[in-house]
Amino acid sequence: MAALAKKQEATAARLDGLTVPASGQWASEARAAALGRLREMGLPDRRDEYWKYTRPDTLTQADAPAAAVFDTGEPPLFDSFDRIKVVFVDGVFDAEQSDELAGEGLTIERLADVAEKDIHWAKELYGVLEAKGQTPVERPLAAFNTAFATDGVVIHVTGKVAKPVSLIYQHKAESSDAVLHHVIKLDAGAEVTVLENGPAAARFNKSMEVNVADNAAFHHVRAQGRDHERRAVTHLFGRLGTESVFKSFTLTVNGRLTRNEAVLELTGDDAVAHVAGACLGDGDFHHDDTVFVTHDAVNCESRQVFKKVLRNGATGVFQGKILVQPGAQKTDGYQISQSLLLDEDSQFLAKPELEIYADDVACSHGSTSGAIDEDALFYLRARGVPKDIATDLLVMSFVAEAVEEVESEELRDEIIGRLESWLERRRG
């Protein structure tokens, strides 16, 4: 275990300079426990199997590498939506830009406020799903987040909420380093949509823990901003009750390094979990989707749909697993990860995994890497569509299966419209 001891030593040295945010009793305990887990596991390094395709060093090092702020010159995503805005600038809550943290059918509080209290319901979830998600695969950067998160939102959803909660992450300082942690609790039969958008900071470590009680529905649509140099590691933990629904979609365009982990556990019968992502990478772009879905109940459905369009040396990574526990009969598991490589310099690294301990299940998975379909390209060009536009149409066609995972037509159209206009602008 020399390697582990060395890792623990390096981690201890790295943590030496850090102070756990001052908190009340419950949060102090949660943070201390997370810190304990982290010291035990050690921060990831490039020798870790789970980090084989993505180098963690810039995510773990003391200082966030600088990232230029990119002015897109366009209105932010979801701008026209009626929503509850919660704005963070470089990881710091901005009351002025935010709406009142209130809405029908839900309560919203800031983690920074909640953590100061000695007792709060958030204790049930904060760091709890994260701790559970550490087995069978360690996620040290999530433990780091639980220990050091400075803010976030703590949402309790009690009814069917019409207005989405919109978390907006603005990036304004070149070397900002942000750690945010959100906790979302949906009561039985409750429903909410949570939107996230923006680059957040030069380096962003974000966790979201979501507990979806029986018959509740959680919808999550995220866009990670267009800053070219930003780095991000995010964890999405979900626990699903009976007949509950969890649907998450992420759009990533640009960003030097992105590692998005989703760790979902279906614990109640007849639950549905979909997690999807589309990314468009150009040049110095490394995007990693790491997904772990555990079926621990009967007759549940899970889908993983990830599409990556890569060019000019961009790299895409997919590590996706479906684990079907003993007794999780009638599981319907589906996983697809595909890349569209627009040139020979780009690469896609995929590790799809199924691990099944029940005998009456249907699980399928597929992973492909390919170039533009020449027949389709010719078909479009033969109709008079110039090659660059035809290529972009085929890019839209390629990502469609992932975007279609967004249930709301309005949100889907917003995503599609944005993608189309970005592609159009890129063509010049």
Add this chain to the structure above:
Amino acid sequence: MLEIKGLKVKLEEEDKQILKGVDLKVEAGKVHAIMGPNGSGKSTLSYVLSGKDGYEVTDGEATLGGEDLLELEAEERAALGLFLAFQYPVEIPGVGNMTFLRTAVNAQRKARGEEELSAADFLKEIRAKAKTLKIDADMLKRPVNVGFSGGEKKRNEILQMAMLEPKMCILDETDSGLDVDAMKLVSEGVNALRDAGRGFLVITHYQRLLDHIKPDVVHIMADGRIIKTGGPELALEVEKNGYADILAEVA
């Protein structure tokens, strides 16, 4: 309209000559049919004319309205007025049929320096044209050719032709995979587009399509050449006796 002289084409990937000197002239307002056995080069001719990659022209020329086709990209040929109705229309998931067609129509207009069609005008036109081809609103909204039956795909090709209003239409085995009713519907669509200013080149294996789309001239193609040219009666002869007689006669 379309003029092909001594066209010789080989596959880019392998040293295989497909077209060995094709001469053909299609005048405006006329329908020419090309028939021929499998492997004679009919489809290759349609691909080479419309600009598909993978072929190398080793000799000869092809012009449309006097413009050298072979120098142009596929989309430039389309803008010039060339249209290929595909034997196997390609499915494009995630791209709406309507979006695709509007992109195509406006790209061609733009290439010709014409004003783009407004959304309202486009909608009005496509609805009217779709109706005559019995293409319903649902088919227009669905992704291009995805989940379409064989007949629907071919009708969709004709709808594209009707919307793009090309000068020269090449139909590559448009009858393949069609039942009698579908063939009738497709043929009516084609016949409605027959016009003094428009030429047609209909590639087919069988005479039956030519019962519906009556040709002015029939060519027989074999082994990369046009070996015989005649009137509609030539198609009937093929139907009756097969290609063997004609091939023997020429050899």
